[in-house]
Amino acid sequence: MIRVHDVVVIGGGQAGLATAYHLRRLGLDFVVLDAQPTPGGAWQRAWDSLRAFSPAAYSSLPGWLMPAQVGETYPDASHVVSYLGDYEQRYDLPVIRPVHVEAVHDEGRVLRVESASGTWWARALVSATGTWWRPFLPxxxxxxxxxxxxxxxxxxxxxxxxxxxxxxxxxxxxxxxxxxxxxxxxxxxxxxxxxxxxxLPDDIDGRALFDVATARRRALDEGRTDSGGVASLGxxxxxxxxxxxxxxxxxxxxxxxxxxxxxxxxxxxxxxxxxxxxxxCTGFRPALSHLAPLGLRRTRGRIPTAGTQALREPRLHLLGYGDWTGPASATLIGVGRPAREAARAIGELLDLA
Structure with a gap:
């Protein structure tokens, strides 16, 4: 007997967990598939001295403020990893790991998610695999x-x-x-x-960057002049x-x-x-090879979206890959809003299906 979930979320880092939080609040049946053997997403692979750009309270996922790290204004990577693991447990999120998703196929009314660990079926899909796993070298x-x-x-x-x-x-x-x-x-x-x-000016951190990115997105959506966003500051x-x-x-x-x-x-x-x-230190590209069978990629390896929703596949939402999937959506402070919007859009879509 095939079980079809309302939603499959691919990726158990900060973007996947933020989305899972909002899916849980909507009462949807979902599962999170994470390729990593332990919680923490890309943060557990970071260099030892890496710090978040904002104080703990401003580096939080929806629903629960990150506790402050003793003796530190800006939490280090190990503190963020602990927070993400605790976040999963706090909200009893259904994360299955390690599951490396290899391909997603359109099966008509459902999407088939293939991995070496098994197959899942879903009425909607959230891809939140990020960019860390696809480093770019010139x-x-x-x-x-x-x-x-x-x-x-x-x-x-x-x-x-x-x-x-x-x-x-x-x-x-x-x-x-x-x-x-x-x-x-x-x-x-x-x-x-x-x-x-x-x-950037010394008084600018992640809090201000999120506000700037959000203001730019609002201006573009309303047809006003592009302010340049964060890039205009430094x-x-x-x-x-x-x-x-x-x-x-x-x-x-x-x-x-x-x-x-x-x-x-x-x-x-x-x-x-x-x-x-x-x-x-030459950046990253979106880790989207698992979506190749859907044939959605266009320029620069991106999938065209309206907000987080793929234009040519409304059952698919992409989250955490950069500003093209939501202002500051690749940051702890910024991912909550597009995650909420994606979950709501999925809920409305499934009600209509």
Whole structure:
């Protein structure tokens, strides 16, 4: 006997849990499939010194404020992992793990969700797999010329691993700045960015960024002029470790180099820097391969959406991949609102079905 759920949520990180909370409140029958063996989503894979951008109370999922971390204004990754695990238990969310979803198929009135662990059927689907599991490396990183170590943001753990080594950090976003700051006192650091590093004002954190992103989305929806959102303010949140390294003169970004050499990097003017390792903090792409059988992807690997709802498959909602699936929806503070809207839309759709 095949059991058909109202909703299957793919991904048990912050976006999946926020959606599950709202689905539970609507009384829908759902299950959350998470590829990770333990709770915590991508936070459990983060480097040791990673901090949330906002104080605990402003880094919370719907329904329950994150408890403050003793001695810390901005909670670290381990604190967030504990909170996410406790959140699952607090609301008795039906998370099944580890389940790596391989493919979703349209079976007419239902969607078939395939994995090596089994098959699930659903009347609606939420994809909340995020981006951490699909790191992006530029073509330059594929060069076989460099004889040292290549790493991506996802591979970095702690500065002691690079003590005394020559390290080039590539990337002018938050990850690049935080990892560069982490290494500044342990390694011989070269920080490289494609454009001059742009730090946000020191009083700006995740609370303000969420408000800015929301205001931009509202303006676009109403046909008003695009304010530029968070990008108009800068690229790097000056969390305390970054601020301290910057103010100490340890974060001085160099322009992007032109090529890799056997022993390091070289700029167009012939200047070189020796390196034992290059850490590519060059971002991520949406982890959406499981949706390939539905044939929904268009430009830049994205699936066109209206809010969180896929335009060509109204039973599918996408959450937590960036502003294109809800303002600040890839953040703890920002995911609650689009999760609520997605759950409500699904509830209305199922009532009509």
């Amino acid at each position: 073509a330059l990183a594929a060069s076989a010329e460099f004889g040292g170590e290549h790493l991506h943001t996802v591979d970095y753990r702690r500065p002691s691993d690079f003590a005394g080594k020559r390290v080039v950090v590539v990337g002018g976003g938050n990850s690049g700045a935080q990892i560069a700051a982490d290494l500044a006192c342990e390694a011989d650091l070269t920080w490289v960015t494609r454009r001059p590093a742009r730090f 690229d790097i949140v000056a969390v305390p470790p970054v601020r301290e390294a910057r103010d100490a003169g340890l974060l001085k970004a160099q322009p992007m180099f032109g090529r890799l050499t056997r022993t390091g990097v070289e700029w167009a003017d012939g200047t070189t820097a020796e390196a034992d390792a290059i850490i590519w």
